[in-house]
Amino acid sequence: MYKIIDGKKVASEIKKEIAEEVIKLKAAGKKIPHLAAILVGNNGSSETYVANKVKDCNEVGFKSTLIRFWNEVEETVLLGKIAELNNDQDVDGFIVQLPLPAHISENKVIEAIDPRKDADGFHPVNIGKMVIGLSGYLPATPYGIVELIKRYSIETSGKNCVVIGRSNIVGRPVSILLSQKGMDATVTVIHRRTKNIKDIVRNADIIIAAIGSPAFVKEDMVKEGAVVIDVGTTRVISHETKSGFKLVGDVDFEKVAPKCSYITPVPGGVGPMTRVSLLRNTLMAAKKI
Numbered sequence: 019m020y021k022i023i024d025g026k027k028v029a030s031e032i033k034k035e036i037a038e039e040v041i042k043l044k045a046a047g048k049k050i051p052h053l054a055a056i057l058v059g060n061n062g063s064s065e066t067y068v069a070n071k072v073k074d075c076n077e078v079g080f081k082s083t084l085i086r087f088w089n090e091v092e093e094t095v096l097l098g099k100i101a102e103l104n105n106d107q108d109v110d111g112f113i114v115q116l117p118l119p120a121h122i123s124e125n126k127v128i129e130a131i132d133p134r135k136d137a138d139g140f141h142p143v144n145i146g147k148m149v150i151g152l153s154g155y156l157p158a159t160p161y162g163i164v165e166l167i168k169r170y171s172i173e174t175s176g177k178n179c180v181v182i183g184r185s186n187i188v189g190r191p192v193s194i195l196l197s198q199k200g201m202d203a204t205v206t207v208i209h210r211r212t213k214n215i216k217d218i219v220r221n222a223d224i225i226i227a228a229i230g231s232p233a234f235v236k237e238d239m240v241k242e243g244a245v246v247i248d249v250g251t252t253r254v255i256s257h258e259t260k261s262g263f264k265l266v267g268d269v270d271f272e273k274v275a276p277k278c279s280y281i282t283p284v285p286g287g288v289g290p291m292t293r294v295s296l297l298r299n300t301l302m303a304a305k306k307i
């Protein structure tokens with residue numbers, strides 16, 4: 019029988035640990051961690067993600083600030099706000115919610131963030147530190163995935179790990195973390211131009227699916243006993259939920275789960291860990307000032 023990796027439960031345990039640490043910081047007269055978030059436009063998913071990040075801050079006792087711009091905001095205005103947050107002594111860390119409208123360069127925006135306040139861990143300085151194994155802020159989703167693997171004592175050393183997807187925020191960085199000393203996995207990154215995808219994935223002890231293509235991973239691609247980590251969060255219309263939407267993963271869960279030793283659900287798997295990683299990065303930023 020397969021085991022479900024309960025990201026929601028682990029995330030709530032970590033939130034408790036963080037909340038306790040905030041109480042200690044307060045008692046010691048130290049600064050309360052403060053996360054700011056910039057939201058551009060009114061994309062439904064982004065609205066939800068940011069609202070939940072603010073809620074998480076409240077839950078653990080962090081201060082939070084939400085800064086909103088309309089969809090048509092000029093890039094220079096956004097960069098000006100980032101410079102302001104970089105210089106704001108009260109703000110420990112901040113994020114700019116992605117994706118951004120097409121007329122704004124995500125790369126320019128990310129590079130404008132002070133790496134010391136880069137709570138999402140997307141700045142090239144933090145990515146570079148991660149690559150060479152120096153401590154810095156880790157990208158939230160890869161950080162969450164590694165933490166889940168550790169808390170479930172899943173063996174990674176010498177295992178064949180196949181990462182499906184090469185995005186800057188998930189596939190590429192998680193492949194780097196898993197191949198590092200300590201994790202010691204043998205990692206293969208595959209993408210839209212990869213040949214013989216099925217044969218490669220079928221050989222994996224650990225599959226990390228991060229492409230945003232619902233039910234892409236089918237049962238005939240999964241080895242008996244594999245660990246499957248589903249990072250997909252595609253929002254589809256649903257009549258079963260009161261919001262009118264539901265999240266679906268990159269894995270055909272019902273068919274794949276019976277072949278697995280461990281599998282993450284969507285929702286309730288990696289997503290809650292992504293959110294908690296942002297809190298961990300913010301706490302680290304607050305302790306450094």
Ligand code: BQF
Nearest residue numbers: 067116117251284285286287289290292293
């Ligand atoms: C869950 C994100 C694509 C593009 C931009 C919990 C989240 C998602 C799912 C969440 C995501 C995805 C976030 C669940 C943040 C993860 O229970 O399954 C939480 O909030 N995420 C984001 O901020 O920007 C994105 C995915």
